[in-house]
Amino acid sequence: MVFESLSEKLQNALGKLKGRGKLTEKDVDLAMREVKLALLEADVNFKVVKKFIKDVKERAVGSEVMESLTPGQQVVKIVNEELTSLMGEKESKLEFSSTPPTVVLMCGLQGAGKTTTAGKLANLLKKQNKRPLLVACDVYRPAAIKQLQVVGEKVDVPVFSMGDKNNPVDIAKAAVEHGKRNGNDLIIIDTAGRLHIDENLMDELEGIKNGVNPNEILLVVDSMTGQDAVTVAETFNDRLGITGVVLTKLDGDARGGAALSIRSVTGKPIKYVGMGEKLDELRSFHPDRMASRILGMGDVLSLIEKAEESFDAKKAMELEKKIRSQQFTFDDFLDQLDQMKNLGPLDQILGMIPGVNSKQLKNLNVDEKEIVKIEAIIKSMTKEERNDPSIINSSRRKRIAQGSGTSVPEVNRLLKQFKETKKMMKRFTDVEKTMKKKGKLGLPFF
Amino acid sequence: MFKFFKKSKKNEDENIKEDIQKEEVEEENKYEEGLEEKELDKSDESNNGSEIEGKKEDFFTKLKKGLSKTRQGVTEKIDSILKSYGKIDDDLFDELEEVLITADVGVNTTMEVIDNLKKQAKEQKIKEANDIRELLKEEIEGTLKKVEDSKIDRKLNIDPSPAIILVVGVNGAGKTTTIGKMAWNLKQEGKKVLIAAGDTFRAAAIEQLEEWANRADVNLVAHKEGADPAAVIYDGIQAAKARKSDVLICDTAGRLHNKKNLMNELNKIFRVVEREYPEASKEVLLVVDATTGQNAILQAKVFKEVCDITGVVLTKLDGTAKGGVVIALQSELNVPVKLIGVGEGIDDLQPFDTKSFIEALIG
Numbered sequence: 001m002v003f004e005s006l007s008e009k010l011q012n013a014l015g016k017l018k019g020r021g022k023l024t025e026k027d028v029d030l031a032m033r034e035v036k037l038a039l040l041e042a043d044v045n046f047k048v049v050k051k052f053i054k055d056v057k058e059r060a061v062g063s064e065v066m067e068s069l070t071p072g073q074q075v076v077k078i079v080n081e082e083l084t085s086l087m088g089e090k091e092s093k094l095e096f097s098s099t100p101p102t103v104v105l106m107c108g109l110q111g112a113g114k115t116t117t118a119g120k121l122a123n124l125l126k127k128q129n130k131r132p133l134l135v136a137c138d139v140y141r142p143a144a145i146k147q148l149q150v151v152g153e154k155v156d157v158p159v160f161s162m163g164d165k166n167n168p169v170d171i172a173k174a175a176v177e178h179g180k181r182n183g184n185d186l187i188i189i190d191t192a193g194r195l196h197i198d199e200n201l202m203d204e205l206e207g208i209k210n211g212v213n214p215n216e217i218l219l220v221v222d223s224m225t226g227q228d229a230v231t232v233a234e235t236f237n238d239r240l241g242i243t244g245v246v247l248t249k250l251d252g253d254a255r256g257g258a259a260l261s262i263r264s265v266t267g268k269p270i271k272y273v274g275m276g277e278k279l280d281e282l283r284s285f286h287p288d289r290m291a292s293r294i295l296g297m298g299d300v301l302s303l304i305e306k307a308e309e310s311f312d313a314k315k316a317m318e319l320e321k322k323i324r325s326q327q328f329t330f331d332d333f334l335d336q337l338d339q340m341k342n343l344g345p346l347d348q349i350l351g352m353i354p355g356v357n358s359k360q361l362k363n364l365n366v367d368e369k370e371i372v373k374i375e376a377i378i379k380s381m382t383k384e385e386r387n388d389p390s391i392i393n394s395s396r397r398k399r400i401a402q403g404s405g406t407s408v409p410e411v412n413r414l415l416k417q418f419k420e421t422k423k424m425m426k427r428f429t430d431v432e433k434t435m436k437k438k439g440k441l442g443l444p445f446f
Numbered sequence: 447m448f449k450f451f452k453k454s455k456k457n458e459d460e461n462i463k464e465d466i467q468k469e470e471v472e473e474e475n476k477y478e479e480g481l482e483e484k485e486l487d488k489s490d491e492s493n494n495g496s497e498i499e500g501k502k503e504d505f506f507t508k509l510k511k512g513l514s515k516t517r518q519g520v521t522e523k524i525d526s527i528l529k530s531y532g533k534i535d536d537d538l539f540d541e542l543e544e545v546l547i548t549a550d551v552g553v554n555t556t557m558e559v560i561d562n563l564k565k566q567a568k569e570q571k572i573k574e575a576n577d578i579r580e581l582l583k584e585e586i587e588g589t590l591k592k593v594e595d596s597k598i599d600r601k602l603n604i605d606p607s608p609a610i611i612l613v614v615g616v617n618g619a620g621k622t623t624t625i626g627k628m629a630w631n632l633k634q635e636g637k638k639v640l641i642a643a644g645d646t647f648r649a650a651a652i653e654q655l656e657e658w659a660n661r662a663d664v665n666l667v668a669h670k671e672g673a674d675p676a677a678v679i680y681d682g683i684q685a686a687k688a689r690k691s692d693v694l695i696c697d698t699a700g701r702l703h704n705k706k707n708l709m710n711e712l713n714k715i716f717r718v719v720e721r722e723y724p725e726a727s728k729e730v731l732l733v734v735d736a737t738t739g740q741n742a743i744l745q746a747k748v749f750k751e752v753c754d755i756t757g758v759v760l761t762k763l764d765g766t767a768k769g770g771v772v773i774a775l776q777s778e779l780n781v782p783v784k785l786i787g788v789g790e791g792i793d794d795l796q797p798f799d800t801k802s803f804i805e806a807l808i809g
């Protein structure tokens with residue numbers, strides 16, 4: 001990744017500031033410059049950034065820095081909260097008409113992903129027992145109708161088309177009639193890509209809207225869109241009164257600041273996100289994830305919060321003692337696994353620890369299946385074995401493997417890793433001690 | 447560390463699935479088989495010279511027209527800012543910064559330009575806001591010059607014949623459309639053009655290209671949906687050789703640059719081209735949607751690594767009020783923008799010209 005993550009930057013900018021207390025205006029100004037750049041680099045519109053910074057600044061100056069956070073983390077927390085709330089509702093669903101059919105109109109710029117998303121939507125809602133009909137209203141682009149037909153075939157949804165010689169308004173109207181006759185309770189209209197400045201084609205969309213009274217008008221936006229996303233969304237919204245947004249190609253590495261821009265200028269919810277070319281890769285929208293993505297820092301803050309909530313302080317203290325004295329047992333480890341499951345992705349927990357290079361952790365992912373196996377192995381050990389793994393001889397290994405439905409080599413591997421981890425933990429506790437001295441967050445893990 | 451760390455992102459897992467789906471049908475070394483060529487023989491006489499003349503004449507008007515939105519956007523804003531400030535101060539620079547950033551010039555480039563501008567203004571003791579316009583223009587031109595100076599030709603590298611043009615880019619950027627336009631332009635120049643349908647993945651991608659081949663009145667080599675794209679390109683090369691085509695243009699499926707498997711697939715296509723057609727002049731064009739923000743730079747970087755792009759086509763410039771991404775691309779990447787797309791019509795592809803672009807951008 002080209003961009004250094006915001007939390008790293010803030011760590012650098014505010015890291016020098018020791019101690020706790022209130023955030024001063026100077027801290028906040030310093031931080032806001034970084035926040036501004038991060039948002040701009042994420043393609044959030046300049047005007048939106050300006051307003052956002054102003055609001056956040058007002059809230060941040062003078063606010064108390066939480067005990068467990070550094071000033072930098074405190075700023076991230078505020079920024080993240082504001083951004084998340086700006087991002088709107090989680091998982092807004094489609095509005096279905098009380099008198100079927102529900103009509104959904106797809107619109108957007110060229111190549112945004114309208115046709116693909118129409119197919120994905122049909123696929124998704126079909127699984128929820130709707131009977132969708134796809135409608136081919138792009139009469140301009142070469143093979144646009146054929147594309148929708150292929151897509152329809154793949155998801156096994158009928159496609160209504162009248163070729164490319166008819167007016168899209170007429171096609172849409174006829175399609176709704178056709179749908180009513182054939183018991184389709186959901187009609188999804190695919191339209192041609194068009195520029196927001198193309199008066200004729202914008203008129204055409206308005207014509208379709210007036211002709212079929214859609215329940216949903218979804219603006220499909222490419223998540224890679226730059227500063228112009230604002231103008232595009234504003235124009236489509238002004239002309240049509242869109243009801244929601246679908247953000248596509250989020251499987252890419254664009255930070256997706258357009259999402260924030262669009263949300264803040266139209267006030268309309270992001271209803272779905274496209275996560276791939278395949279027709280089952282449509283997901284619901286999570287404002288918190290999007291906020292973190294725009295800020296370029298994963299779910300760091302929500303993890304900080306979760307960590308605070310879910311870590312039993314007393315247990316953590318005990319554990320720390322054990323780690324220090326190397327008394328850490330398999331039982332403690334099982335405990336940690338449980339806590340970890342409440343916490344979320346391990347790589348991000350590790351990434352939160354100052355000094356751990358988050359870049360190196362980028363590709364790490366916790367393999368849930370492995371965790372299940374490890375749990376099974378530990379649970380097949382006797383109390384004694386868990387306390388003192390050194391007594392586990394080969395016949396015990398065989399028994400544990402059988403009891404846990406794993407193999408002896410797998411048990412061996414765990415034992416070896418456990419030993420190594422204990423050694424490593426010693427090193428980490430040393431790091432932790434220094435961190436504590438600096439007044440930074442020190443999370444026990446493992 | 448415990449082994450439940452996997453060295454793979456969820457994304458890649460999905461990629462693998464996707465790849466399997468894409469490559470299921472792949473049968474290595476069966477390049478000769480399944481060749482399902484579409485002959486689209488049309489009379490060559492249908493186009494007359496006057497059309498070409500007309501096109502050349504109104505190039506600048508076209509460009510200006512194409513960029514007219516850009517022009518209004520940036521120029522007017524700069525104008526009104528410069529007017530509203532008598533003297534130079536920090537706020538003025540802030541506002542200029544805003545104009546550039548909102549034009550997708552890119553955060554890095556903008557900061558560079560503004561910093562230089564400040565320095566220059568100080569050195570030359572410029573006090574009046576209005577006097578800064580020339581400086582700003584020079585600054586932007588200077589940024590673009592980095593590419594200009596390295597003497598990279600903006601002409602397509604298709605001489606001498608035979609030539610091959612590989613067209614790559616992220617999803618929906620405008621690759622297929624650009625190929626249609628390019629085929630038409632080259633045909634107008636009297637070249638014998640052949641197109642290969644290397645996007646075997648997207649629904650109706652082949653039919654879309656077929657329609658463009660029809661419009662441009664050139665031949666097409668295509669396999670069925672789901673075929674190995676490298677095999678299509680291989681067949682395209684053999685066909686181009688057999689028919690003594692001047693230019694073979696290859697379409698490829700849209701792919702996001704962070705998808706390893708799809709980028710590997712592209713690299714394989716690239717290697718087929720290198721291996722099978724060493725005698726050909728090569729042009730690898732990255733197609734970038736002008737409405738793209740900062741991600742354009744990342745795209746260009748990765749595609750350059752994977753298939754050594756030699757030029758950029760910036761599409762949909764008719765729509766954006768900006769086009770600043772040109773500057774970001776040129777300054778942060780040593781690859782010239784060679785062509786611009788200014789509409790969906792067959793003649794809406796224009797050569798890119800730095801000077802007139804800056805003229806149009808800043809005035």
Ligand SMILES: Nc1nc2c(ncn2[C@@H]2O[C@H](COP(=O)(O)OP(=O)(O)OP(=O)(O)O)[C@@H](O)[C@H]2O)c(=O)[nH]1
Nearest residue numbers: 110111112113114115116193249274275276617618
């Ligand atoms: N990776 C990825 N690709 C997507 C996604 N959604 C759409 N695409 C791809 O983007 C390209 C354009 O998608 P289309 O559905 O044809 O876009 P459109 O808006 O209908 O395009 P026009 O009709 O030409 O305006 C295709 O290659 C799609 O496969 C997504 O969520 N992720």
Ligand SMILES: Nc1nc2c(ncn2[C@@H]2O[C@H](COP(=O)(O)OP(=O)(O)OP(=O)(O)O)[C@@H](O)[C@H]2O)c(=O)[nH]1
Nearest residue numbers: 110111617618619620621622623700762787788789
């Ligand atoms: N306004 C405008 N639209 C364009 C331009 N170039 C392409 N388009 C449109 O953009 C959309 C996508 O173009 P395609 O050529 O299908 O893009 P692609 O890169 O081949 O897409 P995939 O193969 O799906 O990745 C189509 O609706 C084109 O008509 C342009 O210069 N201006």
Ligand SMILES: [Mg+2]
Nearest residue numbers: 114115138144
């Ligand atoms: Mg479409």
Ligand SMILES: [Mg+2]
Nearest residue numbers: 621622645651
């Ligand atoms: Mg294409």
